[in-house]
Amino acid sequence: MNIHSFLDTGLAFKNPEQIAARRDALLGEHLRYLAEHSPFYRKLGSALREVRTAADLPLLPLTDKSDLADPDNVFSCVDSHRMVDCCLTSGTTGRPVALPQTARDLERLAFNEELSFRGAGIAPGDRVLIAAALDRCFMAGLAYFLGLVRIGALTIRGGSGSLPVLGELVRNHRPSAIIGVPTLLLRLAERLQGEGVDPASLGVKRLIGIGEPLRNADLSLSPLGLRLGKLWGSDLFGTYASTEMATSFSDCCCGRGGHVPPELIVVEIVDDEGRPLPPGQPGEVVATPLQVTGMPLLRFRTGDIATLHDGPCPCGRNTPRLGPVLGRRSQMLKMRGVTLFPSAIFSVLEEVAGVRGYYLEVFDEFDLSDRVRVVVGGTAGALDPNDIAERIAARTRVKPEVLVMAPEEIQAKVHPGDRRKPVTFFDCRKTTRQGR
Numbered sequence: 510m511n512i513h514s515f516l517d518t519g520l521a522f523k524n525p526e527q528i529a530a531r532r533d534a535l536l537g538e539h540l541r542y543l544a545e546h547s548p549f550y551r552k553l554g555s556a557l558r559e560v561r562t563a564a565d566l567p568l569l570p571l572t573d574k575s576d577l578a579d580p581d582n583v584f585s586c587v588d589s590h591r592m593v594d595c596c597l598t599s600g601t602t603g604r605p606v607a608l609p610q611t612a613r614d615l616e617r618l619a620f621n622e623e624l625s626f627r628g629a630g631i632a633p634g635d636r637v638l639i640a641a642a643l644d645r646c647f648m649a650g651l652a653y654f655l656g657l658v659r660i661g662a663l664t665i666r667g668g669s670g671s672l673p674v675l676g677e678l679v680r681n682h683r684p685s686a687i688i689g690v691p692t693l694l695l696r697l698a699e700r701l702q703g704e705g706v707d708p709a710s711l712g713v714k715r716l717i718g719i720g721e722p723l724r725n726a727d728l729s730l731s732p733l734g735l736r737l738g739k740l741w742g743s744d745l746f747g748t749y750a751s752t753e754m755a756t757s758f759s760d761c762c763c764g765r766g767g768h769v770p771p772e773l774i775v776v777e778i779v780d781d782e783g784r785p786l787p788p789g790q791p792g793e794v795v796a797t798p799l800q801v802t803g804m805p806l807l808r809f810r811t812g813d814i815a816t817l818h819d820g821p822c823p824c825g826r827n828t829p830r831l832g833p834v835l836g837r838r839s840q841m842l843k844m845r846g847v848t849l850f851p852s853a854i855f856s857v858l859e860e861v862a863g864v865r866g867y868y869l870e871v872f873d874e875f876d877l878s879d880r881v882r883v884v885v886g887g888t889a890g891a892l893d894p895n896d897i898a899e900r901i902a903a904r905t906r907v908k909p910e911v912l913v914m915a916p917e918e919i920q921a922k923v924h925p926g927d928r929r930k931p932v933t934f935f936d937c938r939k940t941t942r943q944g945r
């Protein structure tokens with residue numbers, strides 16, 4: 510059975526009502542599949558049959574990471590002999606959770622990445638460096654590889670573990686596009702410059718950023734995005750994905766947020782109490798991935814805060830778009846009545862000349878208020894902590910404590926062991942806020 514695709518009918522480009530109707534039909538199939546095969550969701554009984562459209566989803570409970578981690582809950586829907594890939598979550602916010610995949614699930618992932626990469630302009634004949642891990646049971650690198658194979662582009666499997674390896678591959682195999690974590694692509698460009706090579710001269714036309722946003726809340730490019738584009742002389746495409754969602758959302762050529770593939774997922778945005786929020790308002794992303802067979806989920810709380818945008822995109826598609834992730838719900842900072850995410854502070858630091866790495870620590874100050882310390886890497890005397898604090902205050906309305914340390918110390922702190930992404934947020938608050 511093939512994955513249902515709206516491409517065949519050009520439906521992604523037609524009117525929003527038609528798109529919603531087809532998506533709701535697939536949602537109905539998903540709910541029937543859960544009722545029949547999912548030991549965990551079957552317990553919802555007749556409630557599953559009451560949902561007719563995506564707007565009815567709030568009738569059903571949310572699923573969160575603790576539900577997935579509980580060994581008493583059985584989410585898997587097929588016999589183990591039908592599983593072909595043992596996929597694990599990255600474990601950024603807890604122990605890795607296994608999400609076994611069937612052959613059809615891998616086909617679905619490949620289709621999803623084909624949609625994403627085609628939307629970013631990748632075509633047969635492109636040479637694409639995958640600067641992301643294909644091993645350690647991660648889903649993402651495998652999905653990129655399968656999607657590129659479907660397109661017929663050349664894959665260059667560089668992985669994310671070694672800058673020297675990536676530098677060699679870029680120089681010798683001249684990719685036309687690179688997929689990777691933005692800060693890794695920044696370090697790769699700086700390494701090439703250090704070797705006397707101008708990255709912009711290498712012919713890399715597209716950078717596809719994963720794991721970290723490249724855009725601000727208003728969808729303009731972030732300072733990191735602008736810097737990367739200039740260094741590599743490339744167009745930038747942001748993506749957002751997670752293993753549990755088994756779906757990625759990618760910028761099209763117009764950079765107006767990641768298109769939500771309506772045949773693969775229903776996205777809701779909810780407030781702190783789990784109530785639905787309308788398009789245009791930031792809230793927690795809740796995902797119901799469609800057409801998954803191995804371990805399908807229902808109303809999964811991602812913990813990520815983002816905004817859904819409706820209305821047509823200048824590219825001609827009428828599918829909704831998801832803005833960049835503004836932060837993790839658990840990383841929300843509350844300082845003297847102002848609520849903000851670490852990314853707002855990091856985007857100021859990206860613009861300060863001489864800053865070489867940074868991280869943020871947060872402590873309890875008093876009830877409902879946090880004390881934030883920003884630790885910045887730089888040469889002693891070259892950076893003025895008070896000036897940096899003022900610049901942060903001018904943008905965010907809160908003035909944190911700023912410390913300057915040697916860049917090597919920052920590097921050691923933010924790149925511990927083999928973590929995929931730099932760790933720039935350290936939560937020292939006593940109260941557990943994982944659930945927030």
Ligand SMILES: [Zn+2]
Nearest residue numbers: 761763822824
């Ligand atoms: Zn578009």
